[in-house]
Amino acid sequence: MSQTALEIRKITKFFGDTEVLFGIDLKAEQGDFLVLVGPSGCGKSTLLNIIAGLEEETSGDIFIEGRNVSDLAPKDRDIAMVFQSYALYPTMSVAGNITYGMKVRGMGKAERHEALMRVAKQLQIEQLLDRKPSQLSGGQRQRVAMGRALVREPKIFLFDEPLSNLDAKLRVEMRAEIKRLHQRLGATIVYVTHDQTEAMSLATNVAVLNDGHIAQTGNPQELYDHPNSVFVANFIGSPSMNMLCGQLAKGENGWQFIAGNIVFDVEHYEFAAPPVAGRNVTLGIRPEYISDYQRSRGNHIRQFKVTPQLIETNGFDQHVTFEFCDREIEGRFSPQQRLKLGEAFTADFDLSAISLFDSKTGDRL
Amino acid sequence: MVETRGSFKNKLLRWLLLTILGLFVLYYLLPLFVMISTSLKSLAEIRTGSLISLPREITLDAWALAWSGSCTGTECFGMKPYFFNSVIMVIPAVLISTLIGAVNGYTLSKWKFAGSEVIFGLLLFGCFIPFQVILLPMAIVLGKLGLAGTIPGLIMVHVIYGIGFTTLFFRNYYVSVPTELVKAAKIDGAGFFQIFFSIFLPLSTPVFVVTIIWQFTQIWNDFLFGVSFSSAGSQPVTVALNNIVNTSTGVKAYNVDMAAAIIAALPTLVVYVLAGKYFVRGLTAGSVKG
Ligand SMILES: Nc1ncnc2c1ncn2[C@@H]1O[C@H](COP(=O)(O)OP(=O)(O)OP(=O)(O)O)[C@@H](O)[C@H]1O
Numbered sequence A: 001m002s003q004t005a006l007e008i009r010k011i012t013k014f015f016g017d018t019e020v021l022f023g024i025d026l027k028a029e030q031g032d033f034l035v036l037v038g039p040s041g042c043g044k045s046t047l048l049n050i051i052a053g054l055e056e057e058t059s060g061d062i063f064i065e066g067r068n069v070s071d072l073a074p075k076d077r078d079i080a081m082v083f084q085s086y087a088l089y090p091t092m093s094v095a096g097n098i099t100y101g102m103k104v105r106g107m108g109k110a111e112r113h114e115a116l117m118r119v120a121k122q123l124q125i126e127q128l129l130d131r132k133p134s135q136l137s138g139g140q141r142q143r144v145a146m147g148r149a150l151v152r153e154p155k156i157f158l159f160d161e162p163l164s165n166l167d168a169k170l171r172v173e174m175r176a177e178i179k180r181l182h183q184r185l186g187a188t189i190v191y192v193t194h195d196q197t198e199a200m201s202l203a204t205n206v207a208v209l210n211d212g213h214i215a216q217t218g219n220p221q222e223l224y225d226h227p228n229s230v231f232v233a234n235f236i237g238s239p240s241m242n243m244l245c246g247q248l249a250k251g252e253n254g255w256q257f258i259a260g261n262i263v264f265d266v267e268h269y270e271f272a273a274p275p276v277a278g279r280n281v282t283l284g285i286r287p288e289y290i291s292d293y294q295r296s297r298g299n300h301i302r303q304f305k306v307t308p309q310l311i312e313t314n315g316f317d318q319h320v321t322f323e324f325c326d327r328e329i330e331g332r333f334s335p336q337q338r339l340k341l342g343e344a345f346t347a348d349f350d351l352s353a354i355s356l357f358d359s360k361t362g363d364r365l
Numbered sequence B: 001m002v003e004t005r006g007s008f009k010n011k012l013l014r015w016l017l018l019t020i021l022g023l024f025v026l027y028y029l030l031p032l033f034v035m036i037s038t039s040l041k042s043l044a045e046i047r048t049g050s051l052i053s054l055p056r057e058i059t060l061d062a063w064a065l066a067w068s069g070s071c072t073g074t075e076c077f078g079m080k081p082y083f084f085n086s087v088i089m090v091i092p093a094v095l096i097s098t099l100i101g102a103v104n105g106y107t108l109s110k111w112k113f114a115g116s117e118v119i120f121g122l123l124l125f126g127c128f129i130p131f132q133v134i135l136l137p138m139a140i141v142l143g144k145l146g147l148a149g150t151i152p153g154l155i156m157v158h159v160i161y162g163i164g165f166t167t168l169f170f171r172n173y174y175v176s177v178p179t180e181l182v183k184a185a186k187i188d189g190a191g192f193f194q195i196f197f198s199i200f201l202p203l204s205t206p207v208f209v210v211t212i213i214w215q216f217t218q219i220w221n222d223f224l225f226g227v228s229f230s231s232a233g234s235q236p237v238t239v240a241l242n243n244i245v246n247t248s249t250g251v252k253a254y255n256v257d258m259a260a261a262i263i264a265a266l267p268t269l270v271v272y273v274l275a276g277k278y279f280v281r282g283l284t285a286g287s288v289k290g
C-alpha cells in the first residue's frame, strides 16, 4: 500500500480581497520530507495551516491518504503540528503538554503513560517531565513540542519554522536530529522554512513558493542544478548563483553566449525549447564553478584573468569577489592560492553546469 | 570630595522628596483620622472638643448604634441589614460579570469572527456611557422583567454595566497570549470551552484579581443604581448610609455618622489591603511567557 500521503489540489486562499495562494498543486508520497521554502510573506504558513485545517481554503481540496479531508476539523485529519513559538501550554508540565491530546480524546491513564514514556525516551527528555515550559531552555522546549507531535503517531507531521527561534549551533543540531527522526520513523513530513540551507539539508523534496505560486518542485539537487527560473536560482544556494547578462548568437560550432567582448560557447547546453538568436539572456553560474579546483572533467573550462576586490575565508575555501562583465561575481578558491586584493590571477570558469534564462521572463531556456 | 558633595546633594533631594510625600500622606489620611477619632467619641465630647483632637474617653457606643440601632427614615435597624444586602448583591454581580468578561475576552481575542471587532468596539463604548443615561431605560426593562426594586434586579444592572470593563480587561490580557496555543489545542482535539478552561483560565489569575477588585469596588461603592433601582427592603449599604446621615432626630450624631461611613467603606479597604499588591502586579503584568 503506497498511497499518496498528501495531495493538495488547486488550493487558493483569499484574505478579504487579497489572494495569497494561487491554485497550489502539491504531492507528498509516503515517507517524503517535503519542505516548503520561500521568502517571508509568500504564503507558506497559510498553506500549512490549510493542510492542518486551522485555516479554511477559499477553494481546492486536501487529500490525506486518498481521503478528502477538506471539511474535517484539525483533530480529525490525523496530523500533528510543531509551531515556531512551540506553543507549549504554559501552565501544564512537560508530561501534561505531551499527554493533553490523549486526555482530550479520552485515552486511559495507563495507555497515556506508556505513550509518554516511549516518546520521552525517544527524545531524551525523561528527566524534564515534571517541569513547566518556562523552566526549559529553547532546545528543550523544541523537543517537548516535537514530543507532543510524535505521541500522536499521525499520518503527517507539519512543522512551521520550528528551528527559527534557536541559536545557530542548536539549530544545526536540531536539524540533524529531525533528519534522523525522519529516517528512523519513515514518517511523512511537511516542513516550512524560509531558510534555503535548512530546506536543502532536510528535504527529500522541495517546493519553492514565490508570492503564492509554486516556483518549482523537485529534489534538492535538481533545484540546485536546474533551477527553472532566475528566482529559484537566486533563492537556492548560498552564496547565490552569479548572473551575467548577454545575448544568444549562432556561432560556427553551435550556440554562443555573448556579453560585451566575452564569448562563451554553450553548444553543450541542453535547451528546453529551441533557442532564438539575438535573444536577451541571463547566464547563471554557481560560485563553485568559478574556481581553481577541477569540478568536472568536462572540456568546458575557460580561463580569465580577474582581480579580487574582496576576499573572505572560512578555512576551507576562499570566497573571492571580483568584477567581471560589469557584474560583481563570486568564486571559490582553495586556501593554498596566495591571493591578494587588487592582484590579478587566473580563474577557471567551468561552463559545464551553467543555466540560461530568458532575461525578460526569468524562465529557464 | 566630589563624591561626598554629590551624595550630600542626593541625600538632600531624597529628604525633600520624602518630606513632600510625607505631607501628602498626612493630607490624605487626615479625613480617615478625623472619622475614626470622631466615631470613638461621645456626643458630649464632640460638642465640647475640637475636630482633630484625640478622644479623651474611647467609647464604642456610636459603632453599636451605627451597626444595629440607628434610624433610616422610620426604621431603626442600623446598617446591618443593608450591609448584608450589599454582600448578597456584590458577590454574584462581581462573579457573574467577571466570568462573562473572561469568556467574552477569550472569544474576542482568540476566536475572531466577522463583526467581532465591531462588538468589541460597542462593548468599549458601553464603558463610557454615563450612569444617568441608562437610568430610565433600565427602570423600564426591570419593570417589564418584574425585577424592579429587587436585589436580583440590581445584580442584573451591575452585571450589564460591568461587562464592558471586564471584557476589556480580559481581552487585553488574552491578546498577549500566543494564538498558536489555540491552534495547538485544536489539533489536540480540544473545543472552545475545553481550551478556555484547561489552558486560558489557569493562566488568568492576575487578570482575575484585577477585574474582581475593580468590579467589587465599583459595585460596592455604587450609589446611583442603588438608590434608583432598590426598594425599602433591598437597599444597599451606600443608600442606607445616605439615609442615616440625612435622618435628623434633633441633634446631629456625628459619631454615629462617622462609624456608619467607615462600616460602608470597610470592605473595599480590606480588599485593597489584602489584594492590592496583586492589583498592581496584575496591571503591570505583560505577556505570558510561553
Ligand atoms: N489572517 C490574515 N489576514 C490577512 N492577511 C493575512 C493573514 N494571514 C496572513 N496574511 C497575509 O498572507 C500572506 C502570506 O502569509 P504567511 O503567514 O502564509 O506567510 P509566510 O510565507 O509564512 O511568511 P513568514 O516566512 O514570514 O512566516 C502575507 O502577505 C500575509 O500578510
Ligand SMILES: [Mg+2]
Pocket (backbone or CB within 6 Å): A044, A045, A046
Ligand atoms: Mg510563516
